Amino acid sequence: MLGSFKNVLRRILRVFNKKKIIQLGFYGPVNAGKTTLANKIAKDWLGKELGNVSEIPHETRQVQKIENVEVSTGSGKLSMNIVDMPGIATQVDYKRFMGFGMDDEEAKTRAKEATKGVIEAIKWLDNVDAVLVVMDSTVDPYTQVNVTIIGNLEARGIPMIIIANKIDIKGSKPDAIESAFPQHLVVPISAATGKNLDELYKAIENYLT
């Protein structure tokens, strides 16, 4: 009940109090390309990257923040703080990391950090103004993790854009993401090549600010 009241209040305040700088959270499952996208935006507009990217799951295990990113959208300027979240997962098995050449101790440490990262990302849901939900368009989008992330944003009244990432990869199916979540705006991009990022900036300006 209190949560519903807070959501209504948040929506009303958003109408009257358009923020000049939005706190933009990057959410999604593990290995969807959140940090690649955050890096691409930060590199293009600030000349520096935010964090490491890797094919090893749970490379981002702490919330990473970069402030005052100003992006020109053609019709104006967009100011945002980018908050790159660890990927959301329902399981963390240290043995999976050992398949990437880590020894037992390294893998266990990474697993422990990964679980803390997931908790931190969930806690941060209360501190973001808007969210980009980054999904990998080469895999089935109808997963419980994606459904839970979107359900939580809807329940909290946080505006979102779904990013269908990795469209540069052969066999990617951004339309499958659109079919899975027809109630939300889906922007197909490639964070790796920068394809369609201009469309993304316009969408952020139009839908999230």
Next chain:
Amino acid sequence: MDLQLDFVSSETLESKTKIEKINFIIGKIKENVILILEETLDPIEEAELIETTMREIDTENFHGIEFYRIDHESTLRDKIAGYISGRKTGLTIVGPTRLIEAIKRGPDYISMFAKLDIPKSKKKK
């Protein structure tokens, strides 16, 4: 390994607070039981379930969960009735990752892929 599936009625779940419900689910899963709940968890409960799972993961015995919410397709009237009564119609499948490999949605069905340590001689039968 024996496979235990427990069906839990909505009445049983209704009598529990949110925290009790999450602890009940995690407790059962850590005993290697797959649960089929006669209700859906709401998104906030799902996030709490993930958060609690992350706190409970230990490197040797418990690596996490797989779960899937199956919403009951209902009319607007049913939805309003559900909202008033607080009852969330549908099902939730939830279990430990050491047993559930994946849960996937097909066009007309949901498939659960379970891992069973069946000896090779039995597999041939």
